[in-house]
Amino acid sequence: MKPVERAAVQFEKLPGVGIKTAKKLAYALLMFDKRDVDVFCDEIAAAKDALKLCRVCGNFSEGDVCEICAASVAYSADTAPKRDGSIVCVVEHPKDIAAIERGRYYKGVYYVLHGLISPTNLKLPKDLNIKGLLERENLTSIREIILATPPTLDGEATARYVTAELLAANITARITRLAYGMSVGGSFDYADDDTLSYAFKNRNTLE
Template sequence: MRPLRTITPPPIARLIEALVKLPGIGPKTASRLAFYLLRAPDEEVMALAEALRELKQQTRLCEICFHITDESPCAICRDERRDHGLICVVEEPLDVLAIERTGEYTGVYHVLHGVISPMDGIGPEHLRIRELVERVQREAPREVILATNPSLEGENTAVYIHRLLTPLGVRITRLARGLPVGGDLEYADEITLVRALQGRQEMG
């Protein structure tokens, strides 16, 4: 197979190579996207470029929950109508979006930005676990829901956090087993997530 740069102009080849690095994008899809953008109106392409620039320059992590936001604290943490005595701990910002889509959860969140995974060189110090412990000490919520994914890494992370929070006297619960083992919250349907939240159980 000939190298991409020998059969396409360098600007197109560079774009295809950049798109392939995105999750879920293979070489064929990247090529289709690149040629779509090549044919698209200038305004559409410039709008996309501007959106990408703003994504990097105007977003940050919330100082309280570490969700992605354009101002800190984020809208959820600022909302006085939310139940601030109920903290749902999730792996990634996408998990917040998945739970919010249910329209049933009224508490607040804490985003870890990953899970403990020794095989990948990710330890507790690489996540927002220390900040969670400090937050529980500071805010004294009545309940912390550990909503990490039902994978081996997610379960191990939940057990680790449970061990740290238990001495603080807070009620600690885990999502019910309605979620498939090894599945991700972001791909679960709303009904499954609602049932998992409603059926959450105390961690022993």
């Protein structure tokens, strides 16, 4: 295999990158000075090494607990926490948190499943990070759990499964699901910020 093709194979692993774009990126990178290619590769490896998952919610985090979870704790008796720890939004990936945070309308905290239940991709409930949600420390004081998995078959199946598990755990929280409207079949990647904010404001109670 030619050197450019070898580099292109790596770029093609990225989401949304086809062989044409992969080759374009490979050519561009290989035009860099050798030193800049090293920086490029080293920085990505260093980012991967530094990446941890928040022990509370599973979001990407630099420390043991992510910034959002940390902001749901009051630092002293007379300061209110910046985030409401009694509302938990359940998402598929950390990137969904980034999409919701862009809108600045949500002030609760999150929980990341790291995947969806999928019969076609042979993903079972045990492959997801559901346990941490059911074993969450403040589970009994949670007022609302928002299921924000995507409006796809897998996303709906996952929302139904998590709801059943939460009900079986006798939680008292209201369980809600985003109202996706027009974006049915898509995911947060394709939903614009207005669609997502609409979906949040018009969320429905399940049960």
